[in-house]
Amino acid sequence: AVPVIAIDGPSASGKGTVAARVAAALGWHYLDSGALYRLTALAAQRAGVAWDDEAGVAALAATLDVDFTETAIRLAGEDVGDAIRQETISVGASRVAALPAVRDALLFRQRAFRRAPGLVGDGRDMGSVVFPDATTKVFLTASVEVRAERRYKQLIEKGIAANIQPLLQDLRERDERDSQRAVAPLRQNEDARLLDTTEMTIQQAVNQVLTWSGK
Ligand code: C5P
Structure with missing residues (x-):
C-alpha cells in the first residue's frame, strides 16, 4: 500500500505547515x-x-x-x-x-x-477514519494561547487587523465544537504519537515527524 503520514490536531496548531513541509521534504503528495x-x-x-x-x-x-x-x-x-x-x-x-x-x-x-510515492494528510480524522492504516500517526497540538498567538502573527503578516482575545475565544469555541460532536470528534487516537509544539519551532516539529516516519 502507498504509505501515509497522518497528522491530526486542533485549529491553528501549525499542523498544516508541518504537514506541507514534511510532504515537500519527502517528495510526497499533500492533502489539506x-x-x-x-x-x-x-x-x-x-x-x-x-x-x-x-x-x-x-x-x-x-x-x-x-x-x-x-x-x-x-x-x-x-x-x-x-x-x-x-x-x-x-x-x-x-x-x-x-x-x-x-x-x-x-x-x-x-x-x-x-x-x-506517498501522502501526508492533515486534519482531524486522518489517522482514525480516512487512513486508519496510516504508517505514521501524529496528534500535533499546542496550548490554546500559543495557537492564538500563531494565528495572530499570521494575520498581521498578511496585513489583516487582528486582536488576540477574539482569536482565543474563537479557537476555544471551535475546539469545543470539534471535540464534542458525535462524528469523528477531535481527539488523540490511542495509536497516534503526541507532538506538543507549544515550545517547538516548525523545523523541530518537521524533524520529529520525519524521524517517527523513519525517513
Ligand atoms: O483544519 P481546518 O481549520 O482548515 O479545518 C476546518 C474545519 O473543518 C475544522 O474546524 C473541522 O471542524 C473540520 N475538519 C474536520 N475533519 C478534517 C479536517 C477538518 O472535521 N479532517
Whole structure:
C-alpha cells in the first residue's frame, strides 16, 4: 500500500505547515483535508444552501469541482485560497463537518489523494477514519494561547487587523465544537504519537515527524 503520514490536531496548531513541509521534504503528495470542508462550506454559501441542510450540503460535497495546485485552491476554476480562510467560512466548515452525510461524501475524495510515492494528510480524522492504516500517526497540538498567538502573527503578516482575545475565544469555541460532536470528534487516537509544539519551532516539529516516519 502507498504509505501515509497522518497528522491530526486542533485549529491553528501549525499542523498544516508541518504537514506541507514534511510532504515537500519527502517528495510526497499533500492533502489539506480541512480545505475540503472549507470549500464545501463556501460552495454551500454561494449556492444558497444552509450549512445545516445535511442532504443539500452532502450533495454539494460529492460534486465539488475543486483543483489543488502548489499555489492555488480552485473552486469551479476560481482561486478561493483566501476566501476559504475567512472567519465565517471557518465557522461554516466546522458546522458542515458535524454532518455525517457530508463526512461520508468527502471520504472517498480524500482517499483519492493517496498516490505513490506517498501522502501526508492533515486534519482531524486522518489517522482514525480516512487512513486508519496510516504508517505514521501524529496528534500535533499546542496550548490554546500559543495557537492564538500563531494565528495572530499570521494575520498581521498578511496585513489583516487582528486582536488576540477574539482569536482565543474563537479557537476555544471551535475546539469545543470539534471535540464534542458525535462524528469523528477531535481527539488523540490511542495509536497516534503526541507532538506538543507549544515550545517547538516548525523545523523541530518537521524533524520529529520525519524521524517517527523513519525517513
Ligand atoms: O483544519 P481546518 O481549520 O482548515 O479545518 C476546518 C474545519 O473543518 C475544522 O474546524 C473541522 O471542524 C473540520 N475538519 C474536520 N475533519 C478534517 C479536517 C477538518 O472535521 N479532517
